[in-house]
Amino acid sequence: MARNVSIVIPVYNDPEGVKETLDTVCNQTYEKYDVIPVDNDSNDNTPDVLENLTRKYPDLISPKQEVEMQSSYAARNTGIEHASGDVLDLARQRSSTRWFKQEQVPHELLDQAISVAAQSPSACNRQSYEFRVYDNPEILEKLRELPIGVRGYAENIPCLVVLVGKQRAYFHDRDKHTVYIDASLAAMSFELAIETLGLASCSINWPAIRRREKQLEELLSLDPDEEAILFIAVGYPDEEGMVPYSEKKPLDIIRSYNST
Ligand SMILES: Cc1cc2nc3c(=O)[nH]c(=O)nc-3n(C[C@H](O)[C@H](O)[C@H](O)COP(=O)(O)O)c2cc1C
Numbered sequence: 001m002a003r004n005v006s007i008v009i010p011v012y013n014d015p016e017g018v019k020e021t022l023d024t025v026c027n028q029t030y031e032k033y034d035v036i037p038v039d040n041d042s043n044d045n046t047p048d049v050l051e052n053l054t055r056k057y058p059d060l061i062s063p064k065q066e067v068e069m070q071s072s073y074a075a076r077n078t079g080i081e082h083a084s085g086d087v088l089d090l091a092r093q094r095s096s097t098r099w100f101k102q103e104q105v106p107h108e109l110l111d112q113a114i115s116v117a118a119q120s121p122s123a124c125n126r127q128s129y130e131f132r133v134y135d136n137p138e139i140l141e142k143l144r145e146l147p148i149g150v151r152g153y154a155e156n157i158p159c160l161v162v163l164v165g166k167q168r169a170y171f172h173d174r175d176k177h178t179v180y181i182d183a184s185l186a187a188m189s190f191e192l193a194i195e196t197l198g199l200a201s202c203s204i205n206w207p208a209i210r211r212r213e214k215q216l217e218e219l220l221s222l223d224p225d226e227e228a229i230l231f232i233a234v235g236y237p238d239e240e241g242m243v244p245y246s247e248k249k250p251l252d253i254i255r256s257y258n259s260t
Contacts (some may be wrong), residue, residue, distance in 0.1 A: 005033040005196055008079030010072040012040040015049040022050075026057045032089070035060050036082055038075040041067045090192055097200035098153045098233070099241020105135065105159040105234055109197045116193035122182035128169030129183040129229070131190070132220065135159040142219055146212055147231050149205045161232040162206075162216075163187055167225040183229040194234055204231035 007025060011018050018037065025035055035057075039047055054061045066078040114131045122128060134140050135158065143162070144154040163186070165179035191201045206216075206228045216228055237243075 006079075006083035007033055007035045008076055008083060009035065009037045010040055010066075010075035010079070011037050011042065011046060011050065012070075012072070012075075013042045013044045013046055015044065015046045018046055019049055019053065022053045022057070022061065026053075026060050033060075034062060036062055036064055036079040038064045038066050038079040040070060040072065040075040041065070090195060094192060094195045095243050095246060096202040097235075097237045097241070097243055098156070098202050099238040099243075100156055100158050100200070100233070100235030101238050102156075102158060103236050105199060105236070107133075109194075109199060110159070110161075110234070113190050113193035113197060113199075117186040117190035120182075120185040120189045122185065123170070123175065123178040126169040126178075127182065127186075128166050128179045129186055130164045130166065130226075131186075132162045132164055133159065134162065139219070146216055146219075147204045148207055150231075150233070156238075157233040158235040159233070161190075161234060162220065162228050163230045163232065164220075164222065164226050165229045166223075167227075168223075179227075180229055187230055187232060191232065198236070199234055200237035201235075202233045204233060206231055 009018075009021060009025070022035065022037060037050055037053075039050055050063050054063050062082065064078055064082055066075040068074070110131075110133055117131065118127065134143050140157070140160060143160055144150060144157050150157065163183050165183050167176060167179060169182075170176065170178055187203065191203070194201045213227070216222065220228075222228075
């Protein structure tokens with residue numbers, strides 16, 4: 001079975017915690033996942049508990065070890081190196097979602113997704129963008145009225161990300177398009193990462209309409225070289241909400257080899 005999600009769990013000296021966590025994680029109704037607990041060189045009986053759990057859930061658990069560095073980040077990175085979630089499945093699973101539960105999106109999850117986005121390629125590695133996240137109700141109310149493409153569902157959006165490009169990252173006019181490319185690549189990684197975290201998203205066009213641009217500049221105190229490139233709605237998907245079917249073009253329409 002293709003796995004959409006690999007759950008990486010750093011572990012250190014916590015036999016009871018690891019048992020409770022893994023028993024819970026391994027008893028979900030969702031099936032397309034695997035679990036990678038990474039023992040961070042425990043010196044109690046945590047490794048034995050992990051071994052027993054691996055025997056109990058052999059199809060789900062693939063334990064790993066991080067013995068060189070004592071830190072949950074090192075353990076997490078070791079786990080990520082072994083993660084096997086299928087990218088094609090993930091890309092197929094994502095779809096633009098416009099109906100969200102009225103629940104706060106945890107900042108830790110947004111940070112995780114933005115960390116994934118930060119790994120995207122960018123010209124000269126300049127990362128000429130900023131993910132500006134808005135979930136404060138007062139600002140959100142003003143902000144979600146500004147793009148045109150959210151008519152009918154604006155009030156439903158619990159969190160809006162404004163992806164801001166910064167021209168100061170590039171010194172020549174000839175490179176002024178690169179902020180759009182940097183931001184677009186980061187946006188896609190962000191939206192796929194959001195999907196792996198049980199969240200959903202929708203890109204929202206930011207139109208080049210001077211009046212709206214001015215309103216946004218004032219609301220977000222944008223510097224003269226900064227401009228919004230894309231809005232992204234984020235939230236927990238409302239299972240009752242409709243998701244439009246978006247058929248993708250066949251491969252032979254969108255690609256060619258050695259075409260002259
Ligand atoms: C640059 C860009 C702008 C978009 N603007 C809007 C928008 O203003 N409102 C909206 O509801 N969806 C918007 N979308 C989402 C598209 O409608 C959606 O990606 C497309 O229909 C394909 O569906 P899928 O994302 O589910 O595959 C935008 C997508 C992109 C990439």
